[in-house]
Amino acid sequence: MRDTPLLTLIETGGVNDQPVIVPPADTSEALTEAIKTVKAAGYHIRKPRKQMQRTRKRVGPTFVAKFQDGTVTRMSVFTPMDKLDWDRGVRLSQAAYQSRWRAQYRKRYGEAYPVDPPIPPAIVATHFEQDGVVLAQRNGGSEV
Secondary structure (H helix, E strand, C coil): CCCCCCCCCEECCCCCCCCEECCCCCCCHHHHHHHHHHHHCCCCCCCCCCCCCCCCCCCCCEEEEEECCCCEEEEECCCCCCCCCHHHHHHHHHHHHHHHHHHHHHHHHCCCCCCCCCCCCCEEEEEEEECCEEEEECHHHCCC
16 A cells, blocks of 8 residues: 555645646556446436435514504514514514505505605504414503
8 A cells, every 4th residue: 555645636845835736646447447337337426415304394483563554564583482572573563564565655656765664553463473373462462
C-alpha cells in the first residue's frame, strides 16, 4: 500500500505560492474497462436519500379576530403554547385587515390607494385555536 493518497488534485507550496495542479494518478486498465462496462449497462450510482421526518403535522396556534364591521381574520402565530402572544396576534390581524382592504381597493379602482389605508375598526372578539379546538379566549371572546 502507498503512504500517499491515490488522487491528489491540488497541492500548495507555501503561504504565498499559487496552487499547483497535479495530474491524477494513473488508473489500471482493468478499472477503466470495468467503469466503461458499468456505464454502458446504464447503471448510475446514487446515494439513497434520507426521508425527512416531520414531527409536527400542524402549524402553531391560530389567532382569530373578529372586527367591528364583521370581517374575520385568521393568522397563524409563532408563539409557545404555554404563553400565547396576544399582542402579536392583534398586530398581525390588523396588518392582514389593512392588506385585504388595499387589495379590494386596487381591485375596485384599478390603482393603489394614494396614502396609508384607514385605521382598522375595533376588534370585538379574539381567540387562539388549533385544529378546531379553542385554546384560549380573551375576555370571554368578546370586547378586547
